Amino acid sequence: MPHLDLNNRQLVFKIVYFGPGMSGKTTNLLFIHKKIFDKYKGDMVILDTEEERTLFFDFFPVSLGTVQGFSLKIHLYTIPGQVFYEASRRIILEGADGVVFVADSCIERFDDNVDMYRRMTTNLGSYGVDPTSFPIVLQYNKRDYDEVIPLGQLEAILELPDDLPVTESIATSGKGVMRTLQLISKEVIRNFQLDGSA
C-alpha cells in the first residue's frame, strides 16, 4: 500500500531491489540515478562498507509527475545481500509496494539466488503479503558472462507464476536496467489500481 500524504498531496510508492550479495542491485540504482534528469530525482544515499558492499541500504526518490493534483513519487531502495544482514533486509522490505529481484546469472550462484528468493518470500509473508499476487519483476543480471543460468530455471525451481515479468540485464552497461524499472513501476501502479485504494 503506497504512502498517501494528504497534507502535501503526495503518493509515494516504495520499490525494493532484492537479491543475493554482489548480484548488481546497487549498480542498477547507480545507473538509474545517472539516467534520470536532475529535476526528477533527489540525492542518492549510499551506506556501504569500504569494499563497496551495501551495509544497510541505498536509496533515492524519483518524481513521476502529477496526477489529479497529487504528485506521484517512487522511492527506490536496495537491500544488503550478504547473508548476515537478515534483520536489515526485513526492515527495508517493510511497506514495499513492489520488488525487483536481481538474480546473478553466474551458474555457480544458482543456489544463492534460490536461497535469497526464499528469504524474500518468507520476509514478505511475515508482513502478511502473499508473494504470488505481489508486484515482482525477476531480473537476470550479468548476462555478459560466458555461461549464464538459462531463463526459466529459477522460475521452475521456485515454482513462480507463469505471468511473472522477467528481464535480462547487464547493469554495468545499463542494458535492461530502465526496462526493468518501467516494468516494476507498471506492476506497482496496476496493483494499486486493482486494490482500489485511491
Ligand SMILES: Nc1nc2c(ncn2[C@@H]2O[C@H](COP(=O)(O)OP(=O)(O)OP(=O)(O)O)[C@@H](O)[C@H]2O)c(=O)[nH]1
Ligand atoms: N560483469 C558484470 N558485472 C556486474 C554487473 N552488474 C554488477 N556487476 C558488478 O558486480 C559487483 C557487485 O555489484 P553491486 O551492484 O555492488 O552488487 P550488490 O547486489 O549491490 O551487492 P551487495 O550490496 O553486497 O548486496 C560490482 O563489481 C559490479 O560492478 C553485470 O551486469 N555484469
Ligand SMILES: [Mg+2]
Ligand atoms: Mg549493494
